[in-house]
Amino acid sequence: MSTDLFSLAGKNVLITGAGGVIGGELTRGMTAAGAIVGAQDLTIERAQAADGAFAFGGDLSDVEACRALVAEADAAMGGIDVLVNCAGINRRKPIDDVTAEDFDAIVSVNMRAVFFTSQAVHPIMTARGGGTIVNISSMSARFGYNTISVYAATKAAVTSMTRSFAREWVKDGIRVNCIEPSVVKTEFTKPLWGEPHRERWFADNMPMGRLMDPPELVGAVIFLASGASSYITGQSITIDGGLLAGADWDGYADS
Numbered sequence: 001m002s003t004d005l006f007s008l009a010g011k012n013v014l015i016t017g018a019g020g021v022i023g024g025e026l027t028r029g030m031t032a033a034g035a036i037v038g039a040q041d042l043t044i045e046r047a048q049a050a051d052g053a054f055a056f057g058g059d060l061s062d063v064e065a066c067r068a069l070v071a072e073a074d075a076a077m078g079g080i081d082v083l084v085n086c087a088g089i090n091r092r093k094p095i096d097d098v099t100a101e102d103f104d105a106i107v108s109v110n111m112r113a114v115f116f117t118s119q120a121v122h123p124i125m126t127a128r129g130g131g132t133i134v135n136i137s138s139m140s141a142r143f144g145y146n147t148i149s150v151y152a153a154t155k156a157a158v159t160s161m162t163r164s165f166a167r168e169w170v171k172d173g174i175r176v177n178c179i180e181p182s183v184v185k186t187e188f189t190k191p192l193w194g195e196p197h198r199e200r201w202f203a204d205n206m207p208m209g210r211l212m213d214p215p216e217l218v219g220a221v222i223f224l225a226s227g228a229s230s231y232i233t234g235q236s237i238t239i240d241g242g243l244l245a246g247a248d249w250d251g252y253a254d255s
C-alpha cells in the first residue's frame, strides 16, 4: 500500500485553536504531510506561534467570528479542503458551582463554534466537489466524569454532530469524522497528572501504563483528513491507550 494514501499534498487545511498544544502538533504534522495549513486562534499572535502557512485570529465563541474566519481563510488560502475543529475550553468545577456564564462559555466554544464554523465551510467544500472535517471530541463524550460535566456534555454533542453532519453532507462529497482522545499530557489536563500520586494512578490504570503524548494523536487526524479514509464518515476514533478495550477485570496483569 502506498504511503501517498495519507498525503495531504496541495490540501488547504484550516485548524481552529491551533495555538494550543494539540492544535500546534496538528499544524506541524499536517504540514509535514504536505498540507497548506491556516492556523487560527483567539489572537493572531497565538495563531502565528503554530507556524502554519497562514494565521488567523478571532474569538469563535461569537458566531459571526466563525463565519468571518471561514470567509477570510477561504479568500487568503484560495479555498478550504479540510477543517479541523480543535478550539476548546474547560472550567473544572463541581456541578453545584457551575454558573450560567460558565455553562454558556463552554458551550459557545466547544459546541456552537464547531457547528457554525462547519456550517460556514459547507458551501465552500461543496463548490470544490467535497472535503473533510475532523472534529476534536474527547473520550469524556462516553463516560460520566467528576468536575467536567458541561465539558463532557459538549464533547458528546461534538461526537453526535459528527454523525449528523456526516449523514447530511455525504451527498456533497464531504466526510465528517472525529477523534476522542483520552488524557493528553498538557497544561489543560495538569490537574489530573500534576502530582506524583495522580500520575501513578494513570500508570496503574491505563492499559499502556502512561498518558498520551500530544504527537500520538496526529496520525489519526491525518488518516481521517486524507484519502486513506475515503469510505469512512460519521465515525469517532478513540485514542486511549487501550482503555476502552476493557479494565483489568480479572487481575491478569498482576499474575
Ligand SMILES: NC(=O)c1ccc[n+]([C@@H]2O[C@H](COP(=O)([O-])OP(=O)(O)OC[C@H]3O[C@@H](n4cnc5c(N)ncnc54)[C@H](O)[C@@H]3O)[C@@H](O)[C@H]2O)c1
Pocket: 016, 017, 018, 019, 020, 021, 022, 023, 040, 041, 042, 046, 058, 059, 060, 061, 085, 086, 087, 088, 089, 109, 136, 137, 138, 139, 180, 181, 182, 183, 184, 185, 186, 188, 189
Ligand atoms: N488535553 C487533553 O487531554 C484533551 C483530551 C481530549 C480532547 N481535547 C480537546 O483538544 C482540543 C485542544 O486542546 P488542548 O489540550 O490543545 O488545549 P489548549 O488549551 O492548549 O488549546 C486550545 C486552544 O483553543 C483556543 N481557544 C480557546 N477559546 C477559543 C475561542 N473562543 N476562539 C478561538 N480559539 C479559542 C485557545 O487559545 C487554545 O490555543 C480541545 O478541543 C480539547 O477539548 C484535549
